[in-house]
Amino acid sequence: MSTAVGSDSEVKAPRTMTRMRWAIIWLAFVGLSINYLDRSSLSVALPFMGEDFHLTATQQGMIFAAFFWAYDVCQLAAGWYVDKVGPRRSFTIAALWWSVCTMATSFARGFGSLFAVRFLLGVGESPAPSTSAKVVATWFPKSERAFATSIWDSGSRVGAVIALPIVTLIISFTTWHGVFIIIGALGVVWAFAWWKIYRAPQDHPRVGTAELAHIESGGARGAGSDDADAAKLPWRSLFRYRTILSMMFGFFCLNSAIYFFITFFPSYLVSERGFDLLKLGMFGALPGVCAVACGWLGGFAADRAVRRGHSVTRVRKTQIAGGLVGGSVIMFAAVVPEAWMALALLSLAYSSLTVAATGIWSLPADVAPSSKHVGSIGGIQNFASNLAGIFTPLVIGVLVDSTGSYVAPLAVIGAVALLGAANYLFVMGRVEPLKVKEPLALQH
Structure with missing residues (x-):
């Protein structure tokens, strides 16, 4: 039975209602920002890697394409995987995977190894958008769904925008190798934070009864609504x-x-x-x-x-x-x-x-x-x-x-x-x- 869009539970929430759902979506925003920072870092760092790799323009294009080939092909399986294991596990494993691949980039020694780590990076990052969409569906009523989506989706643009100043700053103090070690480590830290904090609304210790009622009565897509x-x-x-x-x-x-x-x-x-x-x-x-x-x-x-x-x-x-x-x-x-x-x-x-x-x-x-x-x-x-x-x-x-x-x-x-x-x-x-x-x- 559908819930009326304009119901009182959606329009006016009790003042004592907790706000854990917004903490969760902002945490997802940080994850997506790191996700896009990792994928964008190579394009900024590559000009400083020329002395070690001597790549032709064609080889550079193939390396960039390797990420998207893997990322796109894995989307269908990634969506199924997210539904199968849930956002907590899927986002944690994905973040650890893409972070390790980012750090491994610093150990690449030629075209083949760089191509391989970029391909594996695409595999690891593929569950991120579907997981974020699942988080919104689970935690937010219909009347808050678009704004919550805009928050995590903006992480993709923030990550790409901050890549240029962050990568160049790290290179100025270390080397291009340090870029991938440092930003890869950020992803590992975030993965442990996500595993520690994320739970379904019904299982989260910091979600009050008023917030849970607000989520469920407003049309969130939890298992109980199926x-x-x-x-x-x-x-x-x-x-x-x-x-x-x-x-x-x-x-x-x-x-x-x-x-x-x-x-x-x-x-x-x-x-x-x-x-x-x-x-x-x-x-x-x-x-x-x-x-x-x-x-x-x-x-x-x-x-x-x-x-x-x-x-x-x-x-x-x-x-x-x-x-x-x-x-x-x-x-x-x-x-x-x-x-x-x-x-x-x-x-x-x-x-x-x-x-x-x-x-x-x-x-x-x-x-x-x-x-x-x-x-x-x-x-x-x-x-x-x-x-x-x-x-x-x-x-x-x-x-x-x-x-x-x-x-x-x-x-x-x-x-x-x-x-x-x-x-x-x-x-x-x-x-x-x-x-x-x-x-x-x-x-x-």
Whole structure:
């Protein structure tokens, strides 16, 4: 039986209610920040490693790609794994794995060993986003889900932004070897903190009865809320739902735009807008900083709309489609005459895409047929989204080489963002838990 969105338990919580759920999600934010710091560290440190490795540009590209090949391929299994063992174990093991691989990078001696540790790093980091989505589903009612998602999701942007100053600072005091030892050790410390602190709400000693009631009555996806038939739905059956297929395609469209900022954005500012190293350092982080702030504001606004009685379907579709439409302004960045205009448009685009991402990562908890499918759905849509990490840089590179500018690639990215918006508006159905289509006995 569904719980009314605007119920008193969601709108007004007792003053004595504990706030452990917010401590948990901020701890997840720190974990995601370390996760992205680890994966971004090599791109910053690699120029200082040249004397030891003598890598060609092609070899460097293959090493960077090794991470994404492993990360993407493992997404499907990672989501299933998170549902199987739970967030406490999955996040702890994943953090220890990626931290050890990060530290092992300091002992690499050539192309082969560096390729291997990056590949294994991708395997270790793959459960992180699905685990975070599972944490939100377990700990937060519907009326707080978007803002909680915006918190952990912003860790990906924070980790990438702080990589440049942190890595260069460590290198200035030690060597490039010290970079991977130090930031790898951070992950180990965080893993022990997560294992020590995290429990399900029902089992956590610092969760009061008022907070637990607030979580459960507000629509959190705990095991106690599961329908028996829905909980038994096989993982492979998820691909039979139009909602799931639409989520996969839509997230691919979103990441097709976001991966521009992760790959070619600095090169665009240097080659097309004439930024030198100083300008790149001063202004290059601006879109990322704006994206973090707007992601939080977008999540807060979405939750406020739900608390005011708007349907989750309307709120999520408005948030996601609106963010993708806003992200499509990236197509105009290449044609405006002034560099500051381009940077403003790119900041607007990245911020809008981040608002959409907050809604997209709220969907697994919204549509999962049971609590045992939240991580699986997160892994499924993230698998599709990271295919963009393989194809988008290739398409951008080919178009830049063939046309001599970024006009064509940014136009294509903007068009794909609009296609994604149309997908969420007109293809994806209602945002509600998926129903079992037929008796489970007939599915075997």
